[in-house]
Amino acid sequence: MNWDRVKEKLEILADAAKYDVSCSSSGSKRKNPDKMLGDSSGMGICHTYTEDGRCVSLLKILLTNHCIYDCLYCVSRKSNDIKRAAFTVDEVIDLTIGFYRRNYIEGLFLSSGIFKNADYTMERLVRIAKKLREEHRFNGYIHLKTIPGASNELMRQAGAYADRLSVNMELPTVSGLKLLAPEKDHKEMIKPMESIKNDIIQFRSERKLIKSTPKFAPAGQSSQLIIGATNESDLEVIQTSTSLYKNFNLKRVYYSGYVPVLAHQNLPQLGTPVPLVRENRLYQTDWLMRFYQFDASEIVNEKHPNLDLEIDPKLSWALRNREFFPVDIQTADLHAILRIPGVGVKSAKKIIAARRFGRLDMKTLKKFGIAINRAKYFMVAGKNKPLVEWESDNLRRLILQHSSSKYRGNFSNQLSLFS
Template sequence: MATINYDRLQGKLNILADAAKYDVSCSSSAGTRKNQGGGLGDASATGICHSYTEDGRCVSLLKILLTNHCIYDCAYCTSRKSNDTPRAAFSVEEVVDLTMQFYRRNYIEGLFLSSGIFKSGDYTMERLVEVAKILRTRERFNGYIHLKTIPGASKELLLEAGLYADRLSVNIEIPTKSGLALLAPEKSHDELKAPMETVKEEIITIRESRKTHKKAPKFTPAGQTSQMIVGASNETDLQVIQLSSHFYKQYDLKR
């Protein structure tokens, strides 16, 4: 393993934890209380958020992006390629090290990992999967892992991701096709829905398999989630509600 420069890592963490705050597919606190040198604890925005497991437990998650570099220029995204913002990228080993260091210090109980898309969907998704795989197999990490699936990533990578992550998610982003075409013309609803369909089908397949084969592998046991931006285009409240209802029924979303 490469030696990690912790001063540089802190700089990356500041950028990539801040960039991850816009993804609300896990609940997050909004505390800003800082420790000024006395007492215990710190509630400033350091990239730790809170989510809830299937049995109702509240868990603290390290919430970061792998990178905020992105090949897309979606008008609503702070990581869009035309935005003048500081850029950073973690290596796979840096994310693994951060997760284990935070976990050993009892700061977190899991990881929420998303990413801008750099080079391609497969290139990015491969690195997200590698983080989860190393945590599970080499580090024997049994905490909660939530991975974002990347539009355009191969079915094979999505299926591998579900073997290591507790939950997967992909953002539908804008409720209407016309709104998405206006604000993110490089993307399409069909491309965004494809990972959801893959995950849903595999969840059903594994669920049926486990009825007869108890040792069948688990696949994203906490299910999948999504989120959309409301108000950026001209969709009506009714359209938002109808789409939400459709996605809950069609893809068995948890949130």
């Protein structure tokens, strides 16, 4: 094997893979029997995190950046004048095993441009996962990015060897996809999600009856939406992600802010990337829906189609719904406590458990990890009296002013360390 050439390919295809952010390994509990190679439940040091917060390192690459499509938002599009490369099946396997043995990685995240056709590309992705599992006894985490248009049989084989499968929706709206990727069909991108969902349900049902039934994509499936390549509102983005969660039982929907790399009349101007804070607000909204019992329409709706970039979505909702507050933490249920800005899920459960033993004051709540400087304006606790008579705009300015001064104070403290 020509390692100089492999290294060159790695530089090209690892760089191309950075635009795909849907590489979480959360949900996998693959054990390691019979001294197999690798263990997806072990500790790692890199860029992705499991559901319980452990850090897991993944080799994240494309099989190839050759592509038959010419999507305007994609750096690997057919018309783009870039260096092209493609790994062989054995090169990907050797890299994965070699990096694992050196303790660089815990698993593999493998995606690909589409060359020749969907089945041709998908067959190679499946062959890599199969050889890793069966020939090299690799038991670490594997995430395969599936190719829309590939056969159901290949999808089923992929799920037999991978911990997680994902299908990128790419753009949040059908109209956006037609504008920037007219060669692609929105329905064709939905089909594999439906197939994967059905197979996951079927295999889980069979495992309840026959324990020897093999696992199928035990970490579920995920998807990714590119934000800001078209002028969709946050409402449209959240409506799409909500539909994906509901219809296909997705584990995660990831959001990737578009970075303008092509001058074109249908694209944002060069030098105008999507603010990172917009990505952050979308993830916070996603979190509120999944863990804080919020409905999507409470956060974004026709009256408020875009998220506030200055404040987080829970605080934004609280300022728009002052009649809900103040919440008495001594008597309120979990649903109401979760709505208090600055109170997390763990903190809310601690409140429910601790108040059985006596009244809670602000000093105790601070020990629970609550952001008191926000929460105090929306709850009754001990002698705390929230500013119920203040207008929402004035309260917003007060919280923003305090947050800004706190940031300046932290920055000054950091600078003092180097004085």
